[in-house]
Amino acid sequence: MSIKFHLPDFARLSKFNMVFLAMYENSREFFREGVEIGSFYGVFPPSVWNGGRVMFGNCDKKFVKNIIKYFNDKKIPLRFTFTNPMLEEKHLDDAFCNMVMNYADNGMNGCIVASDMLEEYIRKNYPSFKITSSTCKRITGEDSLAKELQKDYSLVVLDYDFNNIFDVLEKIENKEKCELLVNPCCVPGCRNRSDHYRVIGLEQIAIAEHIKKNPANVPYDPDKFARQHKEYKAELECKCELRSLYEIQDLPTHISPDDIWEKYVPMGFCNFKIEGRTFDIFNLMEHYLYYMVKPECINQARLVFLRNLRRNGVINVVE
DSSP: OOEEEEEEOTTTTHHHHHHHHHHHHHOGGGBOTTEEEEEEEEOOSSOTTOOSSOOOOOOOHHHHHHHHHHHHHTTOOEEEEEOOTTOOGGGGGOHHHHHHHHHTTTTTOEEEEOOHHHHHHHHHHOTTSEEEEOGGGOOOOHHHHHHHHTSSOSEEEOOGGGTTOHHHHTTOSOGGGEEEEOOOOSOTTOTTHHHHHHHHHHHHHHHHHHHHHOTTSOOOOHHHHHHHOGGGSOSOOOOGGGOOHHHHTTSTTOOOHHHIIIIIHHHTOOEEEOOOTTSOHHHHHHHHHHHHBOGGGHHHHHHHHHHHHHHTTSSOOOO
8 A cells, every 4th residue: 555655845955855766766675565655735935825934035046946946856746834824915926936836837736825816816826736624724523624625635634633533533434535644743722823823924924025025135044043133033932843753752643754654554544644844854764763664773773864964065074
């Protein structure tokens, strides 16, 4: 059975993921049975439509074209995290986001959405894109989830508070349409999660507007930007995304690799998302190895991965 993992992030982590993809292609003996890379998800900054995580930086047209071509030539879709819940109608005409959509409009790629307004716009103007329903919608009711799964989505990313509620998961009829976020770092049942998504959305809008007004002053460092432009910084702070793999394993929402192969796959689930768009590369590397590599091969795969990251200039080591 094909077990698809959906990975972050094709822009900020482009070189990191290219190196990982090369190891996946050339050293398949390292990997667990059935592992496939289902997609890379994320955005090209400064996408005002982006949500879920604040993404800094600025990508030019050449970079956008090259990244889309690179991964699509490998037969791997890109899925754009267009999940900003705070968009207004004026944002639909954003030149940068529409440029990205036009470059990626080849029938292979998709969008992850949370806003009904943006979803309607994409379906009307870019009908070839596969649409995924985002966990940012915070659908926590069993009946609401069943209704969402009946809609015209290629995938529905479940709210991760469902992750280990097996009496709900077992009742889902179209499990192949579900995407489970296996490594959530957020507090289970967090009361601030929806508010945090809204705050992130507003901050992303502010950053995009800042770049439009100040194209020569593009922010790349979130902490520095926050110090210099306090008017753009979200008031709601959360440090959960700084947790390492080893700090989240005891959370009740955590899904281990053994759980995937022994519980979820036999139930019929086959799409699994690894979060980490803002992780440091060492933490993200541990997540990739933990989930996709055979336990007995992790140390060898880590050495190969690190050497290739160094060889490709992703990390620098002083000898």
